[in-house]
Amino acid sequence: MSDTISPLARPFPMMPPIAGVALHTVRAGYKDWGRCDLTYVELAEGTSVAGVFTRNVCCSSEVELGRQNVGQGQARALVVNAGNSNAFTGYRGREAVEAIMDQVSAHLHTPREQVFVSSTGVIGVPLPKDKARAGIAAAFTAPLATWEEAARTIGTTDTFAKGATATAVVGEATVTLAAIIKGSGMIAPDMATMLGYIFTDADVAPAFLQAALSAANARTFSCITVDSDTSTSDTVLAFATGKAGNPRIDDENSPGADAFAAALAAVCRDLAQLVVRDGEGAQKFITVQVSGAVSDDSARRIGLAIANSPLVKTAIAGEDANWGRVVMAVGKAGEPADRDRLSIGFGGTWAARDGQPLPDYDEAPVAAHLQGRDITIEVDIGLGQGRATVWTCDLTHGYIAINADYRS
Amino acid sequence: MSDTISPLARPFPMMPPIAGVALHTVRAGYKDWGRCDLTYVELAEGTSVAGVFTRNVCCSSEVELGRQNVGQGQARALVVNAGNSNAFTGYRGREAVEAIMDQVSAHLHTPREQVFVSSTGVIGVPLPKDKARAGIAAAFTAPLATWEEAARTIGTTDTFAKGATATAVVGEATVTLAAIIKGSGMIAPDMATMLGYIFTDADVAPAFLQAALSAANARTFSCITVDSDTSTSDTVLAFATGKAGNPRIDDENSPGADAFAAALAAVCRDLAQLVVRDGEGAQKFITVQVSGAVSDDSARRIGLAIANSPLVKTAIAGEDANWGRVVMAVGKAGEPADRDRLSIGFGGTWAARDGQPLPDYDEAPVAAHLQGRDITIEVDIGLGQGRATVWTCDLTHGYIAINADYRS
Numbered sequence: 001m002s003d004t005i006s007p008l009a010r011p012f013p014m015m016p017p018i019a020g021v022a023l024h025t026v027r028a029g030y031k032d033w034g035r036c037d038l039t040y041v042e043l044a045e046g047t048s049v050a051g052v053f054t055r056n057v058c059c060s061s062e063v064e065l066g067r068q069n070v071g072q073g074q075a076r077a078l079v080v081n082a083g084n085s086n087a088f089t090g091y092r093g094r095e096a097v098e099a100i101m102d103q104v105s106a107h108l109h110t111p112r113e114q115v116f117v118s119s120t121g122v123i124g125v126p127l128p129k130d131k132a133r134a135g136i137a138a139a140f141t142a143p144l145a146t147w148e149e150a151a152r153t154i155g156t157t158d159t160f161a162k163g164a165t166a167t168a169v170v171g172e173a174t175v176t177l178a179a180i181i182k183g184s185g186m187i188a189p190d191m192a193t194m195l196g197y198i199f200t201d202a203d204v205a206p207a208f209l210q211a212a213l214s215a216a217n218a219r220t221f222s223c224i225t226v227d228s229d230t231s232t233s234d235t236v237l238a239f240a241t242g243k244a245g246n247p248r249i250d251d252e253n254s255p256g257a258d259a260f261a262a263a264l265a266a267v268c269r270d271l272a273q274l275v276v277r278d279g280e281g282a283q284k285f286i287t288v289q290v291s292g293a294v295s296d297d298s299a300r301r302i303g304l305a306i307a308n309s310p311l312v313k314t315a316i317a318g319e320d321a322n323w324g325r326v327v328m329a330v331g332k333a334g335e336p337a338d339r340d341r342l343s344i345g346f347g348g349t350w351a352a353r354d355g356q357p358l359p360d361y362d363e364a365p366v367a368a369h370l371q372g373r374d375i376t377i378e379v380d381i382g383l384g385q386g387r388a389t390v391w392t393c394d395l396t397h398g399y400i401a402i403n404a405d406y407r408s
Numbered sequence: 409m410s411d412t413i414s415p416l417a418r419p420f421p422m423m424p425p426i427a428g429v430a431l432h433t434v435r436a437g438y439k440d441w442g443r444c445d446l447t448y449v450e451l452a453e454g455t456s457v458a459g460v461f462t463r464n465v466c467c468s469s470e471v472e473l474g475r476q477n478v479g480q481g482q483a484r485a486l487v488v489n490a491g492n493s494n495a496f497t498g499y500r501g502r503e504a505v506e507a508i509m510d511q512v513s514a515h516l517h518t519p520r521e522q523v524f525v526s527s528t529g530v531i532g533v534p535l536p537k538d539k540a541r542a543g544i545a546a547a548f549t550a551p552l553a554t555w556e557e558a559a560r561t562i563g564t565t566d567t568f569a570k571g572a573t574a575t576a577v578v579g580e581a582t583v584t585l586a587a588i589i590k591g592s593g594m595i596a597p598d599m600a601t602m603l604g605y606i607f608t609d610a611d612v613a614p615a616f617l618q619a620a621l622s623a624a625n626a627r628t629f630s631c632i633t634v635d636s637d638t639s640t641s642d643t644v645l646a647f648a649t650g651k652a653g654n655p656r657i658d659d660e661n662s663p664g665a666d667a668f669a670a671a672l673a674a675v676c677r678d679l680a681q682l683v684v685r686d687g688e689g690a691q692k693f694i695t696v697q698v699s700g701a702v703s704d705d706s707a708r709r710i711g712l713a714i715a716n717s718p719l720v721k722t723a724i725a726g727e728d729a730n731w732g733r734v735v736m737a738v739g740k741a742g743e744p745a746d747r748d749r750l751s752i753g754f755g756g757t758w759a760a761r762d763g764q765p766l767p768d769y770d771e772a773p774v775a776a777h778l779q780g781r782d783i784t785i786e787v788d789i790g791l792g793q794g795r796a797t798v799w800t801c802d803l804t805h806g807y808i809a810i811n812a813d814y815r816s
Contacts, residue, residue: 055740055742056736056739056740057738057739057742057744057745057746057747058735058736058738058739058745058747058750059739059747087732087735088732088735088747088760088763088764088765089764090748090762090763090764122732123732123735124731124732124760124764124765125765227718227719228636228716228717228718229717229718229719229733229736229737229740231736232735232736232739308636309636309637310635310636310637310718310803310807310811311635311637311811314807314808314811314812315811315812317808317812318811318812320812323532324495324496324530324531324532325637327466327495327496327531327640328464328466328637328639328640329637330465330466331464331465331466331467331640332463332464332637334463334465336465337465337466338465339465339466339467339496340498342466352496352532354498355496355498356496356497356498356500356532357496357532357533394812395718395808395812396808396812397805397808397809397812399718399722399808400722400725400803400804400805400807400808401805403718403719403722403723403726404722404723404725404726404728404802404803404804404805
């Protein structure tokens with residue numbers, strides 16, 4: 001954790017324990033630091049698992065194996081290494097992951113495919129097998145850790161610990177979700193990576209858990225950006241232990257399926273926004289609301305083009321209502337748009353409508369809005385019913401300082 | 409022109425006059441500044457024209473009309489307004505462009521379609537018709553201007569004047585090309601825009617001029633990026649007056665067609681690199697050489713993903729041989745790549761080969777290379793024969809200062 005906390009930070013929420021989930025944190029010593037850096041989560045037998053992974057084709061062995069193993073639907077353990085991403089390390093990196101999976105599966109007498117591993121930190125250095133082995137052995141007997149301790153332990157360049165929780169009524173039972181995430185950029189110095197883990201006591205079939213996670217991902221994690229760069233290790237996993245006693249959710253027609261999916265989506269949205277709030281150098285949290293596109297997907301692409309535009313992000317950093325840069329970003333998105341139907345606003349005040357500046361445009365409320373921490377950019381494409389919301393942060397001297405003003 | 413000249417600037421070259429091309433610069437007063445801001449170029453009868461334009465769908469009326477009129481193949485005049493981009497101004501902006509075309513076509517007794525107009529500067533403010541009309545009237549009788557004066561007059565946030573020249577032997581005749589360009593970012597504060605104009609005395613059919621310009625564009629202007637943002641007004645026009653007395657180049661089989669196309673491509677490459685050298689906040693000129701991709705186009709996309717990555721650009725700014733960020737950028741390009749065949753180098757020294765750091769990697773020559781002004785990143789995808797070269801600049805505090813530390 002960095003010493004300087006993001007001005008956009010949120011306090012860690014009160015998070016209840018989840019039956020069937022046991023958290024442990026230990027110090028494996030992947031880096032020369034005095035903090036815990038290995039998180040071991042033991043999951044009850046019969047826990048369902050689902051996952052979404054980076055689309056970066058140069059992904060780590062952890063991602064390759066996780067994507068492969070999530071298909072069998074069951075999980076018994078999660079190991080998260082912080083301080084070494086194990087990415088771009090060839091066959092030795094893969095061997096290190098397989099050794100962890102073997103060690104944990106032997107301990108739990110469970111198939112290797114039910115052990116999930118993530119790593120985050122420096123790249124190009126194979127994860128040291130001896131440190132991992134000793135750390136995991138220690139974790140097997142370590143005392144239980146809190147959510148906040150686990151959230152801190154999976155972090156690297158994060159400036160604050162990030163968690164989210166929600167409940168849903170399924171049948172007669174109340175199910176609980178608790179989740180942690182790390183990340184302070186799509187990718188941060190030396191591949192900081194976004195890693196998110198959602199735990200619930202709900203009884204959910206793996207196929208529905210995957211469907212609900214994928215749907216939530218499309219509207220949450222896939223709608224955030226810090227700097228347009230994509231880590232080689234990004235991973236979000238959802239684990240459902242089935243201990244809540246609810247009628248099992250098999251598919252979207254099961255009782256409570258909608259409520260569970262909504263709670264899962266709410267947790268994913270909270271986690272995604274927390275990552276943006278810890279974006280490198282971020283001083284302002286930006287919500288881009290796109291309406292009137294030809295489809296929701298088109299709206300999302302336009303929103304990301306705006307959110308990834310260095311000129312839009314620097315304008316917000318400068319508290320400058322530069323709607324021309326928003327026009328530019330809409331136009332470069334490669335999606336259907338018509339200059340003469342386009343409207344742009346900030347914080348609820350239109351600056352331009354139907355392709356022209358508003359004659360009676362009052363910049364005072366916009367200027368006041370832009371001086372705040374939470375900024376909204378509204379864009380109406382004027383062509384259809386497609387909508388999307390995308391979240392990002394501004395681009396500041398802090399980003400340059402973090403990423404350029406040091407030598408590796 | 410800014411007071412602080414880019415450290416990557418090049419002196420303006422000696423450029424010969426081109427028969428059939430008359431340059432004039434005047435002060436229309438589009439902004440409250442003491443410099444010339446209107447460039448009027450009169451072209452001999454029978455001049456061929458070709459053009460390439462921004463793909464931004466929110467393009468200006470100048471671009472819409474230019475794209476429409478370039479098809480008829482003939483040009484008699486070019487007008488470039490600096491200080492007002494006339495973009496996002498609706499029907500009033502279009503009327504302003506049409507008024508300029510009408511005024512010049514009446515003066516030259518030529519069809520309106522043969523008058524080309526570009527504008528660059530603030531957006532959202534219709535180009536003042538009265539200032540344009542008076543400026544153009546003054547230009548008709550103004551003395552001849554030099555290439556350097558014209559290059560300065562089309563500039564806005566540029567920190568130095570940019571020109572390039574070349575010759576080619578076509579049949580028995582030597583033909584000459586002279587060209588100017590402005591731009592200091594794909595888009596700069598308030599839409600600075602890239603505008604390039606190439607003039608030659610060669611006798612070239614419009615269709616071949618267009619084919620040669622489009623081919624050159626694909627390997628030059630389409631291979632540069634400063635910040636991944638795309639102006640709504642980007643325009644490159646080529647004019648051929650036919651005064652050199654060469655046998656007319658009708659198509660690629662005409663004598664000298666290859667030599668002319670090569671000279672045109674060389675001028676385009678020089679102009680494109682000059683824009684990068686004036687990139688906002690640029691301290692280093694970066695050449696990204698991609699080989700081993702599945703196709704040339706795939707190589708270009710990978711090269712642009714590297715050149716647009718904020719993390720790669722900040723690493724170069726920090727003189728940090730962070731090849732992991734290059735791996736990440738290759739992987740996010742969405743093009744075929746295999747982590748375990750990928751090799752990355754800087755300035756001729758490999759840092760990683762076949763997906764792993766080199767065991768005997770010597771960082772000393774790389775560190776020395778990265779301290780210079782001209783940086784090369786070499787990437788071998790290891791899959792095929794596709795190649796491309798892309799040019800960009802680093803991302804520095806200067807970029808943030810220019811784009812965030814002011815209010816519009």
